[in-house]
Amino acid sequence: MPELPDVEGFRDRLSATLPGRRIDAVEVRDSGVLRNASARALNRALSGHRFEEPRRHGKWLLLPAEGPTLLVHSGMTGRPYYTSAADGDRHDRVVITLDRGELHYTDQRKLRGIWLVDSQEDIDDLLRDQGPDALGLDRHAFTEILRRHRGALKPTLMDQSVVAGLGNLLVDEICWRARLNPKVHVGELGDSDVRRLHRAVTSVLRTAVRHGCVPGLRRWLTRVRDDTDPSCPRCGTRLRRGRVGGRSTVWCSQCQPG
DNA sequence: GCAATTGTTGGGAG
DNA sequence: GCTCCCAACAATTG
Numbered sequence: 001m002p003e004l005p006d007v008e009g010f011r012d013r014l015s016a017t018l019p020g021r022r023i024d025a026v027e028v029r030d031s032g033v034l035r036n037a038s039a040r041a042l043n044r045a046l047s048g049h050r051f052e053e054p055r056r057h058g059k060w061l062l063l064p065a066e067g068p069t070l071l072v073h074s075g076m077t078g079r080p081y082y083t084s085a086a087d088g089d090r091h092d093r094v095v096i097t098l099d100r101g102e103l104h105y106t107d108q109r110k111l112r113g114i115w116l117v118d119s120q121e122d123i124d125d126l127l128r129d130q131g132p133d134a135l136g137l138d139r140h141a142f143t144e145i146l147r148r149h150r151g152a153l154k155p156t157l158m159d160q161s162v163v164a165g166l167g168n169l170l171v172d173e174i175c176w177r178a179r180l181n182p183k184v185h186v187g188e189l190g191d192s193d194v195r196r197l198h199r200a201v202t203s204v205l206r207t208a209v210r211h212g213c214v215p216g217l218r219r220w221l222t223r224v225r226d227d228t229d230p231s232c233p234r235c236g237t238r239l240r241r242g243r244v245g246g247r248s249t250v251w252c253s254q255c256q257p258g
Numbered sequence: 259g260c261a262a263t264t265g266t267t268g269g270g271a272g
Numbered sequence: 273g274c275t276c277c278c279a280a281c282a283a284t285t286g
Contacts, residue, residue, distance in 0.1 A: 003264065032282085059265080076265050077283085091283095109282050111265060151275055160266080168264050214264080246277065248263080 002074040004134055004165030009212030010080055011056040017082040018051040022099040030093040033113035042116055058130050058164025068118045071126055075111030134165035135205055139198045146186055154182035155245030168247045169214040169222055174200045176221040181258030182244045182251055225250045
């Protein structure tokens with residue numbers, strides 16, 4: 001689930017609760033989510049520290065704590081959340097007890113997880129291959145980035161080293177909005193195509209961030225993509241399903257020819 | 259039992 | 273070097 005809008009929602013909610021909270025204890029219930037540190041190292045590095053303002057880059061969430069920083073990548077099913085009560089989730093893997101409330105990381109599938117780093121250099125290292133964040137990317141920068149690539153549109157937009165934050169649902173929604181076939185090659189796009197694409201990225205992201213997910217709104221592809229026999233919310237044509245770049249893809253052969 | 263799943267990585271082919 | 277495909281990671285659902 002987590003793409004840029006979801007992670008931005010995590011960041012926004014944690015921003016309202018986490019800064020200033022002191023870490024009292026780190027309880028690791030499933031070390032399968034720890035990617036580069038032991039539970040003991042986590043405890044030692046974080047205990048007594050206070051969380052600062054959370055940040056985000058693409059699908060990465062950064063939780064700095066006066067020196068050490070937790071980097072969270074939620075994979076497909078992860079979600080960090082603050083709770084003031086002692087409630088939780090079935091798949092809570094890490095529970096950090098704070099001086100007030102708790103920070104939980106729940107993750108059913110554990111495809112990614114949590115990294116602990118202790119310097120800006122280590123952060124840069126982990127995020128080295130990330131392209132610029134998709135949110136707030138202006139048209140000039142977007143065009144310049146796109147012009148460096150030749151492959152199919154959808155895999156290019158989903159490549160986190162090209163642009164950081166776009167996932168499967170978002171990219172389908174963006175291509176549909178821009179009336180571009182997900183299989184079209186980036187090199188074939190004209191200036192007006194790129195302009196339309198940038199507008200679609202911006203507007204879809206802005207709305208999705210407001211909702212904290214890719215919303216199934218009235219005139220959105222996401223609303224119908226999981227229907228048994230979905231039709232285009234714009235023109236009514238039966239939607240096509242297939243795989244593009246190895247991912248399940250939905251598009252409208254009428255609105256997105258090619 | 260088999261396929262599929264909203265993410266990422268590494269290996270290998272062309 | 274670039275692009276694409278596959279398998280793997282893991283857990284659950286249809």
